[in-house]
Amino acid sequence: MRAKEKVGIKSYAGYVPRYRITPKEIGKVWGKDGETMGRGLRINSKSVPSPDEDVVTISTQAATWALERSKLDGEDIGAIYVGSESHPYAVKPTATIVGASIGATPLMTAADFEFACKAGTAGFQTCMGLVSSGMMKNGMAIGADTSQGAPGDALEYSAAAGGAAYIIGTEDLLAEINYTCSYTTDTPDFWRREGKKYPSHGGRFTGKPAYFKHITECTRNIMKESATTPEDYDYAVFHQPNGKFPVKIAGKLGFEKEQIEPGLLVTRIGNTYSGAVPLGLASTLDQSEPGDRILVTAYGSGAGCDSFDITVTDSIEDIKNDDIPSIQEVISDEEFITYSIYAKYRDKIEGGR
Amino acid sequence: MRDVAVIGIGETRIGELWDKSLRELGIEAGLKALQDAGVSGDEVGMLYVGNMSAGELINQEHIAPMIADYAGLDDIPAVRIESGGASGGMALAEGYMAVASGIDDIVVVGGAEKMTDVDDVIAKNILSSTADQEWEVVCGATFDSLHAMIAQYHMNKYRTTKEQLAEVIVKNHSNASKNPNAQYPREIPKKLVVNAPMVSDPLGMFDCAPLSDGGAAVVLCAADLVDSYEGKPVKIAGVGHGADHIAVHDRREIGTMKATRIAAEKAYDNAGIKPENIDFAEVHDNYSISEIMAIEDLGFFDKGEGGPATEKGKTALNSEISVNTSGGLKAKGQPVGAVGINQAVEAVIQLRDDAGDRQVEDAQYGMTHNVGGTGASAVVHIFERWSE
Numbered sequence: 001m002r003a004k005e006k007v008g009i010k011s012y013a014g015y016v017p018r019y020r021i022t023p024k025e026i027g028k029v030w031g032k033d034g035e036t037m038g039r040g041l042r043i044n045s046k047s048v049p050s051p052d053e054d055v056v057t058i059s060t061q062a063a064t065w066a067l068e069r070s071k072l073d074g075e076d077i078g079a080i081y082v083g084s085e086s087h088p089y090a091v092k093p094t095a096t097i098v099g100a101s102i103g104a105t106p107l108m109t110a111a112d113f114e115f116a117c118k119a120g121t122a123g124f125q126t127c128m129g130l131v132s133s134g135m136m137k138n139g140m141a142i143g144a145d146t147s148q149g150a151p152g153d154a155l156e157y158s159a160a161a162g163g164a165a166y167i168i169g170t171e172d173l174l175a176e177i178n179y180t181c182s183y184t185t186d187t188p189d190f191w192r193r194e195g196k197k198y199p200s201h202g203g204r205f206t207g208k209p210a211y212f213k214h215i216t217e218c219t220r221n222i223m224k225e226s227a228t229t230p231e232d233y234d235y236a237v238f239h240q241p242n243g244k245f246p247v248k249i250a251g252k253l254g255f256e257k258e259q260i261e262p263g264l265l266v267t268r269i270g271n272t273y274s275g276a277v278p279l280g281l282a283s284t285l286d287q288s289e290p291g292d293r294i295l296v297t298a299y300g301s302g303a304g305c306d307s308f309d310i311t312v313t314d315s316i317e318d319i320k321n322d323d324i325p326s327i328q329e330v331i332s333d334e335e336f337i338t339y340s341i342y343a344k345y346r347d348k349i350e351g352g353r
Numbered sequence: 354m355r356d357v358a359v360i361g362i363g364e365t366r367i368g369e370l371w372d373k374s375l376r377e378l379g380i381e382a383g384l385k386a387l388q389d390a391g392v393s394g395d396e397v398g399m400l401y402v403g404n405m406s407a408g409e410l411i412n413q414e415h416i417a418p419m420i421a422d423y424a425g426l427d428d429i430p431a432v433r434i435e436s437g438g439a440s441g442g443m444a445l446a447e448g449y450m451a452v453a454s455g456i457d458d459i460v461v462v463g464g465a466e467k468m469t470d471v472d473d474v475i476a477k478n479i480l481s482s483t484a485d486q487e488w489e490v491v492c493g494a495t496f497d498s499l500h501a502m503i504a505q506y507h508m509n510k511y512r513t514t515k516e517q518l519a520e521v522i523v524k525n526h527s528n529a530s531k532n533p534n535a536q537y538p539r540e541i542p543k544k545l546v547v548n549a550p551m552v553s554d555p556l557g558m559f560d561c562a563p564l565s566d567g568g569a570a571v572v573l574c575a576a577d578l579v580d581s582y583e584g585k586p587v588k589i590a591g592v593g594h595g596a597d598h599i600a601v602h603d604r605r606e607i608g609t610m611k612a613t614r615i616a617a618e619k620a621y622d623n624a625g626i627k628p629e630n631i632d633f634a635e636v637h638d639n640y641s642i643s644e645i646m647a648i649e650d651l652g653f654f655d656k657g658e659g660g661p662a663t664e665k666g667k668t669a670l671n672s673e674i675s676v677n678t679s680g681g682l683k684a685k686g687q688p689v690g691a692v693g694i695n696q697a698v699e700a701v702i703q704l705r706d707d708a709g710d711r712q713v714e715d716a717q718y719g720m721t722h723n724v725g726g727t728g729a730s731a732v733v734h735i736f737e738r739w740s741e
Contacts, residue, residue: 033550203472209371 001125001180002225003132008173008310010138011072013065013324014164014282015058016269018333019048021342023157029339030152037157042243046160046270048337049146051345053161055084056094058144058275060101062165066140067102069324070167074103077167078136080110081126083119083274084163085192085199086146087112098142116190117239118300119143120164120274125180125306127168138169145273150198151348158242160270164278164327174316175285175294179226179309183218190301201301210303211241215249218305219297226309230254234292237263237280239299241271255295262287269331281310283327290314357452358739360584361390361572362698367686368536370566375404375411375467378568378688379420383463390572391583394424397572398457400431401448403441403464404690407433409479411467420463437483438639440464441569441693442723442732446592448573449734458575464691465568476564480689483726485600497561497640499601499727501553504642507608508555510657515555517660518641519546522559522683524669525638529680531711536565536686560641562681567688569695579739587704590626590718591735593619599729612731613650613722620720620733621652628652631735632716633675633703635696637724639682644668647722648676651733675713678703693723693732700736 022045027034038044049058059082067074082094095110113119113126120143127139144163149155168177189210192199202210215238223229230236236259238246243266250260263280265272272279277298284294289312296308343349363385365378373381379402387394402417413419417431434444441464448462468476481496489499507513523543529535541559549557572584579586595615598604604611621627634651638644645659653674654662662668668676679685679699682692700719702708713719719736 036550204369205371205469208369 002178003128005132005170006176007128007132007168007170008176009166010169010172010174011066011070011167012164012282012285013062013069014162014279014327014330015061016162016272016279016331017047017049017053017058018335019050019345020045020334020336021048021339022336025339026157034157040244041158042267043158043270044267045336046158047162047272048342048345049161054088054146055082055086055144055163056088056097058146058161058163059094059098059142059165062144062163063098063102063140063142065324066165066167069319069322072138072167075107077104077138077140078108079127079130079139080104080108080142081113081123082142082144083113083115083123084143084145085114085116085119085273086148115304116300116302117273117276118298118304118306120278121298121306124166124168124308128177128180131168131170138167141166141168143274143278145275147271147273148198153198155199155201158271160272162269162272162279163275164282166278172315173313174319175310175312177308177310179222180307181218181222181225182304182306183214183221184304185214187303189303206301210301211239211245211299212249214303214305215239215297215299216253218307219253219295222295222307222309228309232293233259233295235262235284235288236260236295237277237284238297240264240266240276240280243267265327265331279327285312285316286326286328288312288316290316354453355455356576357449357589358574358576358579358586359571359589359697359701360574360579360582360586361386361392362701363389364534364569364695364698365567366534367565367567367688369469371469373566375407375413375416375465376420376423378467378566379463379465380424382465382568382570383420383424383461386461386570386572389584392459392572394426394429396459397426397429397461399451399460400426400429401444401460401462402431402433403444403693404433405435405437405440405466405483406479407467410476411470420465436730437725438637438689439693439723439725439730439732440690441695442721442734443693443730445571445693445697445734446594446732449589449592452573452575458578460573461570462573462694463568463570464694466688466690467566468564468688469566473564480564488600495553497556498553500640500642501556502601503607503727504555504640507642507646510608511660513645513660515547517664518555518560518645519543520663521638521641521644522546524663525677525681526684528670528678528711529684531709532680532685535680535684536563537684556640556642562639562683562687565686565688567686567691567695569691569698571694571697571701585705586739587701588737588739589734590737591620591624593617593623593733595731597729599726601727609656610646610650610724610728610731612728613647613724616731616733617651620735624735624737626718626735631674631718631720633678633713634720634722635677635679635681635699636722637682637692638677639687643724644676644681651720651722670711671714678708678711678713693721696721696723697734704736704738
């Protein structure tokens with residue numbers, strides 16, 4: 001898909017909670033060799049939100065920084081879409097709280113999105129449509145999660161927290177989005193039923209027929225549509241549920257390790273779900289130069305992919321020395337915690353307060 | 354009683370076959386076998402299907418008529434045979450008897466299991482239900498831990514070592530690396546097996562066979578009619594069943610598998626041969642210890658010598674006796690109810706000289722050994738090269 005008008009990223013910023021826990025620490029509690037599991041998953045540590053952090057606070061922090069970076073005012077934002085699978089409320093939008101917090105309300109539209117780990121990039125596409133059609137000047141898309149892993153489940157070693165916000169517009173772009181495309185099927189690889197605290201998953205079914213198939217198809221599609229090959233891209237960002245999958249899919253599609261390195265955050269912060277690709281792209285943009293081309297493919301269970309073909313503009317230079325922390329700066333602020341503190345922070349202790 | 358030959362074989366690839374349902378697995382294997390035999394559907398007298406637990410694994414009972422129906426064989430009577438892990442082998446024995454007795458001239462015997470529609474824990478629990486649910490499983494024993502107890506006992510009594518158990522796995526993976534239908538067609542180093550995460554002491558992850566999806570089928574024909582069909586025949590020279598208490602704790606001796614011994618004795622007697630006549634054997638290696646015990650109980654090695662014999666390479670391809678040339682349950686894969694038929698398919702491939710890189714040279718006799726539960730049922734078949 002290609003917009004009629006030029007469309008792209010005007011600003012972005014990301015936030016990741018500072019607390020970290022290691023797979024070794026988690027494994028200790030469950031009698032598992034967490035260190036080996038971590039090596040297998042290529043996850044050294046994962047981020048943990050504090051008791052006062054949730055998708056609203058993570059989104060608000062990222063949105064505040066993105067707005068500040070853009071030099072726009074809150075009322076310049078015509079839409080806010082927050083993609084997450086851990087919205088604090090089942091009914092009551094995250095996006096309205098974020099909108100009020102950054103001064104964008106009331107003359108705006110807002111909604112929460114859910115598409116497992118790709119709800120954030122679904123917001124990108126919605127905003128692209130709204131701004132390129134001229135219905136509004138700027139839209140904000142946020143992907144953020146405080147993802148859940150049941151105690152002792154394999155997911156507990158990777159499920160992390162973080163998010164990033166993007167302002168999508170048609171002028172003053174840091175990066176142009178040349179093409180986008182999606183690939184959607186009904187594939188039940190991972191789900192959480194209404195009212196359930198933790199998700200269920202199909203084990204290895206989440207791999208080959210889910211993550212790998214969808215990313216392969218969607219990425220090949222966008223390269224076909226944009227008539228590009230992996231060599232045309234300086235960087236690539238793939239969804240990163242662990243450190244193994246994105247490296248494997250990159251290799252399979254013909255990308256080099258160096259191309260995905262700047263966006264590969266999962267080894268340090270774990271799987272931030274809806275935040276994963278937005279954060280990975282933000283980290284890549286932080287390190288990019290004018291003219292760099294970036295291929296992005298987000299994956300969401302259930303299942304689908306959104307791909308983007310992005311070219312960085314000269315304006316990227318203007319934000320290099322601004323006051324907004326880079327993703328690397330954000331994630332370098334780390335404090336490691338024990339499983340008992342983690343259990344308290346993640347509300348895993350019944351009756352705890 | 355008439356002589357019986359296998360004149361057609363077919364099997365699916367074994368693995369986590371996400372895009373194939375049970376009926377598709379059954380149909381694919383069955384149609385391949387009919388095609389290989391050159392038999393048309395209306396010539397088939399009966400369809401037997403070995404299957405352990407479709408009811409629990411995919412919520413479908415009455416699977417034999419279902420598979421026949423979807424294969425376009427809806428006029429053919431079909432029945433499912435269940436005997437835990439020995440379901441496939443028991444189905445083969447039923448088919449053999451139908452033809453040998455003269456009731457039918459041609460029967461199809463298939464086996465199929467779809468195990469990956471439920472998660473690993475549920476599948477393992479279902480497998481454990483082939484042990485004694487009321488007196489073993491409810492008390493906390495699992496299929497893995499029961500085999501671990503057997504392994505502990507064998508190690509204690511015969512000084513079998515963990516290294517010797519690992520040799521079984523290394524060999525079977527090496528054989529599977531030459532089998533295009535295998536789930537794990539690759540060699541693995543012994544270090545990986547020995548150092549793998551523990552499942553139930555002394556059995557580590559690699560000591561245990563996977564739970565797989567797969568289907569296999571054979572076409573059986575009265576020996577005096579084989580000339581009417583294209584399929585290259587292999588004779589079924591002997592069949593034997595054996596049985597024992599279902600619960601491990603009720604058995605007099607757990608370092609040997611009584612059901613296997615009895616089944617083997619009957620099969621040897623039936624075929625008129627001795628263990629030393631067997632050139633290759635597909636044995637039920639659902640755990641590494643199971644193969645060690647099997648090669649002793651089938652009479653290939655003295656009791657307690659299974660470990661050392663394996664370590665010395667006596668069971669490797671084209672050595673003293675080639676054991677699990679297909680890769681076995683461990684590396685070819687374990688679609689439980691299909692296993693007995695997968696084993697028969699391998700025996701036929703070997704005796705037709707079609708095994709390629711894993712061919713056993715000058716093989717005259719091959720054996721298949723299929724076990725249900727922890728050893729409450731066992732069935733042994735002896736296959737013989739066809740002579741005009």
